[in-house]
Amino acid sequence: MAENRSGERAPQTHERARIDGIDAARALAVLGMFAVHVTVDSFGLLDPEGAGQPVHDLARGNSSALFAFLAGVSLALMTGRTRPVSGDPLRLVAVKVVTRAVVIGMLGLMLDVMAVPVAVILTYYAGFFLLALPLVKLRAGALVAVAAGLAAVGPPVSFLLRQDLVEPRTPQGAVTSLSEFLLTGYYPAITFMVFVFAGMAVGRLDLGATATRVRLAVTGAVLTVFGYAGSWVALHVFGGLDRLAEASGSSVGYPSSVAEDPQMRELLREQVMEEAHSISGQVPTDSWWWLAVGTPHTGTHFEMAEAVGQALLVLVVCLWLAERARVLMYPLTSVGRMPLTVYTGHLLVIAVVVGVLGPMDWHTPWLLEGLVLGAVVFAVAWRLLVGRGPLEAFLAMCADNIGEMYQENRRTRPPAP
Template sequence: MAENRTGADAPKRPARARIDGIDAARALAVLGMFVVHVSADSFGLLDPDGAGRAVHDLVRGNSSALFAFLAGLSLALMTGRTRPLSGEPLRLVVVKVLTRALVLGLLGLVLDVLAAPVAVILAYYAGFFVLALPLVKLGAGALVRAAAGLAAVGPPLSFLLRQDLVSPRTPQGALSSLPEFLLTGYYPAITFMVYVFAGMAVGRLDLGAAATRVRLLVTGAVLTAFGYAGSWIALHVFGGLDRLAQESVSSLGYPAVITEDPQLRENLHEQVMDEAYSISGQVPTDSWWWLAVGTPHTGTHFEMAESVGQALLVLVVCLWLAERARILMYPLTSVGRMPLTIYAGHLFVLAVVVAALGPMDWYTPWLLESLVLGAVVFAVLWRLLLGRGPLERFLGLCADNFALLYQENRRDRYGPSAS
């Protein structure tokens, strides 16, 4: 009879070292959120109306998508990397993940009480972990199909559900309902689980192999090009922008023929794109042509392709740099080793700044640079002196204690062989 090697009697796999490139990518995701949260008006080094605005537009949406992508990748690493766990080892990891999700959700609610002018992602993040758990036994191919399938059906399904079943509303503060988590919030699961599944698929690959990295690089470039070019073609070649402009004038009671004036058409096009860039979560449901835009936080096919593609490019570049310039990348990997601490810390600082300067005047120049410099210095010093970040240490302690309670409970119920 073949020996069962999936339970507690199976030899433990040797612990593997952290992958610095993943930490570096995680740091870029967190620091990218700094950029988005303080806006281009808080740049000092870059012109807020020039390069600062370009940087802000580049990272908006992509930083939160990268954060979710890396959450999926981390979950894959926790559950066996290239060989998914099963049996008792997997159950222990599930207990730890659920514990982490609970603590993250509670921390997200606490941070929201600080009233920093930021859409806190942690409560969503906790829910993403829970939704991903049923797929942790899948391999890379199945996870790619899950991500692609949700990316294909998610945007039209969300459009139909929000059009017929959910009253449109602008998200306010903390996550407050299941429909908001799934469909209408700042980080709706129907969009962001695509990033999580894609990250899990990548985490099931051998990231140390050159061939894997080349495939990821090519895939990232193709997806990015498809996202940007596909949206542009749909809007400018196939008339999507004109249709949205017509919808806008018709909704105001003007005849659609008004858009035949070239100058007025150009102005309407600008208004449509301004509205597209102001979306925070999902596109409006008054026209199917909104699914042709690819601007941040729209949850369209094109936006998801851009975000996943750029996440792959960032990951591969960070993996390459972290191996060849370890000392140079040390500040970045230090931030990436304690993303929860750095994320929560910057929200606390923002809350203090807003309280001190007022809700209208806190966008002060050099605020971004001060936040980034403070985060990097703190992360480097803490890593050198104390190692693991404070909130990461607390989160790990909670997860380990709950896993221990789970093991003790199983031993009490089923005997020593259960553990």
């Protein structure tokens, strides 16, 4: 391991090599967001009323969580992988990370100005990097503890704060306030930082070791089962769904006796589950039983367990396939090497489609397939002909230039007396 002139460890060259499996997983996250953004009405290959809806439901919430999880993995890889960097190398990486966050945040704001009917994640994504930066010196065990601790206390703390201090409202776009970024937005930090910290913990492990992958797969399976089964038990065995149905009936003025009617009770249950599936960020605060749901974008213990568990499983499968089927995985790894370009590109295409067809009629069949095919063809061709994606190259150029300015400033600074 090389050391700098102050004796602090610098990252090894081979540690900066890309891991194709991570790129493949990142591609699935981005393409999953495609499916969510265009909705089932834009599916052509899959029947929107049949197989299309389960695919959309699986991608919703899980794809953005996987994206944040892999952001954590990337941050760990940039800061030393299994052995976190320190001293001057860490300060240089921190400068580059902050630069990347600023550029990504500005890009997110620019995309949001286009008023595309999509919840743009990039502004939140930039903020996640800044929140995670103080913890990059931690090793895997400490990061697991941080992620688990936030997952445990985050949902009730969010519930209490939003119940007493923050006026509930539907997010209107990119981050417009600190409370929206932390608590009430589409991708609230109190939930998504769990995914980022979990990804950082994974990035601190030896992902090439079979034992590590087995442990990650087992952990992922356990968390996934706990998330889905735990929510089902809380709602259907312990009566959470009935309590929410009663609260739903009371909120619209139904007498409590209405809930005793089997047909009305079933109708109220269906309404509750429809509301649970339509949540975008955090659960309502009219009943603590909302914390028992596990649907996407609810920020509950069960939803976070499902999302982290499935992210671990996706990562392990992608790592395995990328090593054994490199040619077949090449399209995915190409998309995953330029996620910022592909994500931004699909929003620009959607903006054009909305402008041509109108805000009510733009969900045309085969739009999803066209976006996916276009992204894959572009990514493969660009990778073969040019290399690094255009926005990724611009981001790296900004970070490198600011990093060089920082180093030059340190070299020319007079020594402290």
